[in-house]
Amino acid sequence: MTDPEFTVTRQDTPTAYFFGVTTAASSSRRMFPLWAEILGLGQAQLIGLDLPLNGPPEVYRRAVYQIKHDPLSLGAVITSHKINTLTAARDLFDHLTPEAELTGEVASIYKRDGALIGHAVDPVTSGQAMSRFIPGGHWGRTQAHILCLGAGGSATAIAVYLCRTLPPDDRPARVIFVNRTRSRLESLRQLIAERLSGSGIAFDFVENSDPAVNDRLMTALPPGSLVINATGMGKDTPGSPITDAGVFPQDGFAWELNYRGALDFLHQAEAQAERRRLTVVDGWDYFLLGWSTIIGQIFDVPITPEVYDRLAQAAAAVR
Numbered sequence: 001m002t003d004p005e006f007t008v009t010r011q012d013t014p015t016a017y018f019f020g021v022t023t024a025a026s027s028s029r030r031m032f033p034l035w036a037e038i039l040g041l042g043q044a045q046l047i048g049l050d051l052p053l054n055g056p057p058e059v060y061r062r063a064v065y066q067i068k069h070d071p072l073s074l075g076a077v078i079t080s081h082k083i084n085t086l087t088a089a090r091d092l093f094d095h096l097t098p099e100a101e102l103t104g105e106v107a108s109i110y111k112r113d114g115a116l117i118g119h120a121v122d123p124v125t126s127g128q129a130m131s132r133f134i135p136g137g138h139w140g141r142t143q144a145h146i147l148c149l150g151a152g153g154s155a156t157a158i159a160v161y162l163c164r165t166l167p168p169d170d171r172p173a174r175v176i177f178v179n180r181t182r183s184r185l186e187s188l189r190q191l192i193a194e195r196l197s198g199s200g201i202a203f204d205f206v207e208n209s210d211p212a213v214n215d216r217l218m219t220a221l222p223p224g225s226l227v228i229n230a231t232g233m234g235k236d237t238p239g240s241p242i243t244d245a246g247v248f249p250q251d252g253f254a255w256e257l258n259y260r261g262a263l264d265f266l267h268q269a270e271a272q273a274e275r276r277r278l279t280v281v282d283g284w285d286y287f288l289l290g291w292s293t294i295i296g297q298i299f300d301v302p303i304t305p306e307v308y309d310r311l312a313q314a315a316a317a318v319r
Contacts, residue, residue, distance in 0.1 A: 006062050008069045014044040016298045017076040019063060019085065021236045023048025025260060028077070028291060030318035035292075038310050039301050051081055053236060057088035064089035067109055068116045075110035075298035077291060080236055082107050082153035086118060093118045102195060103160060104187065105153040108294040121293045122157030127165050129286040130158075133253065133279055134226070140170040142224035144252070147217055149241040150230030151179035151188050151205070154257055158228070159192060163199035172226075174202040176217060178241070180209040211239075215246035225249040227269075228257065235261030240268060251277045259283040284319070288312055 018028060032046040051059050060081055067073045078085055082105035090096075093106075094115035100106050106118035138144070146162075148155050155177055162171060179185045185205045192203055208214065218227055227248060231241045235258040242265065248254055254269035259282045269280045292311050296303040303311070 006065045008066055011045075011070055011072040013072060014041065014299070015070075015073050016044065016046050016295065017063065017067065017073065018046055018048045019051055019060075019076055019078040019081050020048060021050060021053060021080050023050055027260065027287075027315060027319050031291075031315045032295075034314040034318065035295060035311055038307070038314060039295070039299065041299055041301075044299065053080060053232070054084065057084075060085040060088040061092070064092050064109065064116075067111075068092050075108065075294075077294045077298075078107050078109070080232060082120070082122075083156075092116065099123055099160075102191075103153070103156045104191070105156065107153070107290065108297050110294075110297045110300075112300075119297065120153075120157065121290055122154060123160040123164070125286060125289040125293060126154065126157045127161035128289050129283075130161070130255070132285055133255075133281045137170055138224065139166070139172045143173040143222070144224035144226070144249070145174040145176065145221050146172045146226045146228065147176045147178070147214075147221055148228045148230055149178050149214060150228070150232070151177045151184040152230065152232075154230045155179075155228075156188055156191065158230070159188065159196060159203075162201060163192070163196040168200060171199060171201050174204065176204040176206060178206045178208050178214060178217065180207070182207050211241055211243045211246070214242045218242060218249070219247050221249040221252065223250040224252055226253040226255060228255045229265040230257050232258070234258055234264045234266070238262065240264035242268060244268060244271075248272050248276050248278050253279045253281070255281050255283075257283040257286060259287050288315055 036044050049063055086106045095117045097119040099120040100118045103120045105120050107121050108119040110117055185207055189205050233239050233241055256266035266282055272278055273280050292303050292308055
């Protein structure tokens with residue numbers, strides 16, 4: 001497929017792009033110059049692209065086309081458009097990593113030897129972030145459940161982590177995915193059935209847009225369970241997927257995948273933290289783990305644990 005109507009802007013310095021929704025508000029804009037200095041990237045720049053949620057395919061395709069055809073456009077970090085970008089521009093990639101093929105999404109675009117590569121980092125970084133607040137052995141010890149509100153790219157990555165990385169004797173007994181649209185649920189259901197079967201986890205898929213129904217699903221969770229806001233609500237769109245009357249699981253966990261915005265879900269969980277002995281976590285670690293991995297790929301620099309610590313300290317200073 002050719003795109004003669006797309007024009008290419010020739011950058012005069014190494015450039016990474018950020019495919020988001022409200023990129024100007026992201027800590028990455030303040031963080032990147034500090035990271036560029038730590039990583040020795042010289043005059044490299046980060047350009048934010050505000051793209052519509054579930055927009056027409058050409059908006060994602062045009063952004064990928066720019067990277068493919070401009071020598072100094074080196075790659076991109078993709079947050080809210082992982083699935084849509086790959087769907088719209090699959091033929092523009094010279095190579096997709098096994099993780100991108102498995103999840104049907106790209107969070108990282110970079111070049112090697114002139115080839116455009118799409119990669120999904122979230123199956124690894126979501127697990128790294130989760131392991132920072134879920135103690136080892138928790139799932140095997142408690143047989144608790146996970147309620148994941150949202151079934152997009154982040155939810156898909158979490159499913160891969162649960163089924164492929166966690167040891168068989170330390171996996172949640174049940175995982176419930178809730179989404180407003182059937183298509184995303186069916187895609188996730190098919191992926192799990194065809195590529196992630198045999199995990200020992202019972203999966204449920206619920207099509208729902210009523211926060212009161214999500215409240216009831218949350219109330220039915222056993223103690224020690226995890227509730228995830230993977231909807232984008234509270235950042236990309238207003239509100240929360242639950243109501244203020246929703247009750248979090250006793251001795252459980254609430255994970256807000258966003259780290260900025262109104263964060264209604266996070267504040268609802270914080271209001272119950274003491275009473276329900278709830279561990280409440282925002283998306284800051286998830287954000288840093290993903291971004292550092294992808295920036296390392298785009299500019300082809302290794303991110304060692306020591307380098308990551310320096311990047312994290314720099315990011316915290318401008319959060």
